[in-house]
Amino acid sequence: MNTTVADTAALPMATRRRLLIAAMSLFNQYGFAGTSLQMIADELGLTKAAIYYHFRTRDQLLMALMDPVQREIGSVVDAAEAQRGARARAEAMLAGYASVVARNRALTAVTTFDPSVRGVLRNHPLWNALIDRQLALLGATQQGTQATLYATMVLTGMAGAASTAPADLDDDALCRQLIDAGRRTLDLRGPTPKR
Amino acid sequence: MNTTVADTAALPMATRRRLLIAAMSLFNQYGFAGTSLQMIADELGLTKAAIYYHFRTRDQLLMALMDPVQREIGSVVDAAEAQRGARARAEAMLAGYASVVARNRALTAVTTFDPSVRGVLRNHPLWNALIDRQLALLGATQQGTQATLYATMVLTGMAGAASTAPADLDDDALCRQLIDAGRRTLDLRGPTPKR
Structure with missing residues (x-):
């Protein structure tokens, strides 16, 4: 009995997850603006009504994809801002961001680079504020x-490198390489702070 | 008489130019996939037939935008490959690329980052080969x-920085800053080659 209840309850969630994965793949291929809810439905062999059950609009779907990453970046920014000293703050932001993009390569490509996605995100004050805080750090x-x-x-460089990194480069190795490249760009190498 | 002939001849070219400028602005706003030829016509108060006179498809319009930049990048790559030594080649590629993106900020955003544009460019062997040669250099x-x-x-970092640079930062200053940041990332600073 329990198993049946759990299975039934799990079904809509599984569809929602499949929906998000299919959407991300199509967004990467055709751009957010070039992907219709119909295309996502077709990709999964679902009706448009089945999509509507989960998401009323494409924007809602995008924000559902973004939500976990936005929260994760928010935590990284909070933690980095709590560091003492400009260098420690920059290092913390760099390492946290590298980890997020290394683990979310496909989504990173969509959120960082797609102009139509940036158009949607621009209307979200929280996201804009987060970008400004990242840049300041x-x-x-x-x-x-x-x-x-x-x-x-x-x-943008870390996002670009992460989203085009070879699939066989594991997340930890990619993360380390991104941090290394970022530290070079920001002149953070060497044991002694220069400024 | 000459003046009249020249004016008449100039008209279609002026429309073509206005078309390209309007298209680039709309591509940046809505993405390539999110911009229809109809939207470009509406933006300029033209009929769709007037657009068709110049470009049969959106892809053609994109390639017309890309064409001068592609040729310029091609020259930069050729010149960089002719340099002696890995460091000189990297330096030449870096400086040439910085100059191109600093002078073509809006187009850089479209061509580097829009997933639907990358979809079109992926089908152009010359462009793919150019990217590989840039990366190798x-x-x-x-x-x-x-x-x-x-x-x-x-x-990607230079493209991202160029396409979001403040409008009041002039091309030369932007170019210098991009080169400086790129040299840091590639560890090209200092008078003596390290490798």
């Missing part, structure tokens, strides 16, 4: 107007 | 499997 050890440029280079 | 001074990761980080 990563640029903390840099001087002047170049700080934001270096920080943007690290965020 | 930028990674030339790096050891082992990380070479491509560093090179990708530089290409």
Whole structure:
């Protein structure tokens, strides 16, 4: 009996999960703007009504994909801001971001680079604030107007490298390489803080 | 008479140019996949037939936008490959790429990041070969499997930084900052080659 109840309860969740996975793959292939709910339904052999049961709009689906990553980035930013010193804050942000993008490569490509996704995210004040806080943390050890440029280079560069990394490069190895490259860009190498 | 002829001849070209500019702006806003020829026509107050006179498909329009940049990147790659030594090749590629993206910020965002654009470009062997040659040049001074990761980080990072740079940062200043950041990432600083 218990098993039957659990199975029945699990079914809608399994569909929701399959939906999100199919959507992410189509977003990566055709762009967010180029993917209709109908295409997602077709991909899974579902009716559009079955999709509507879970998500009323494509934007809702996108935000459901983004939600766990947004919360994770939020925790990384909070923890990094709690560090003492600009260098420790930049290091913490760098390591946390590298870990998130290494473990979420497909989603990273969609959220960082797709113009139509950026259009949706732009309307979410929390997401915009998070990006500004990430840039401030990563640029903390840099001087002047170049700080934001270096920080943007690290965020977009790490996202680009993660989302095109070979599938056989495991998450930990990728994460280490991203941190190494980011530390170079931000001039964070060496044991002694330079600034 | 000459003036009239010239004016008449210039008209279609002016429309073509306006078309390309409007298309690039819409691609940046809604993504390539999210922009229809109808939207471009509406933006300019033209009929769809007027668009068709210049471009039969959206892909054709994209390739017309890409064409000058592709040729410019091709020249940069050729010149970089002609340099002696891995470091000189990486430096030449870096400086050339920085200059191209600093002067083509809006197009850089579209061509580097839009998944639906990458879908179109993937079908162009020349463009794919150019990307591989850029990555090989930028990674030339790096050891082992990380070479491509560093090179990708530089290409996507510079594109991301250029496409979001403040409008009041002039092309030359942006170019210098991009080169500086790229040299850090690739460990090209200092007068003596390290490898």
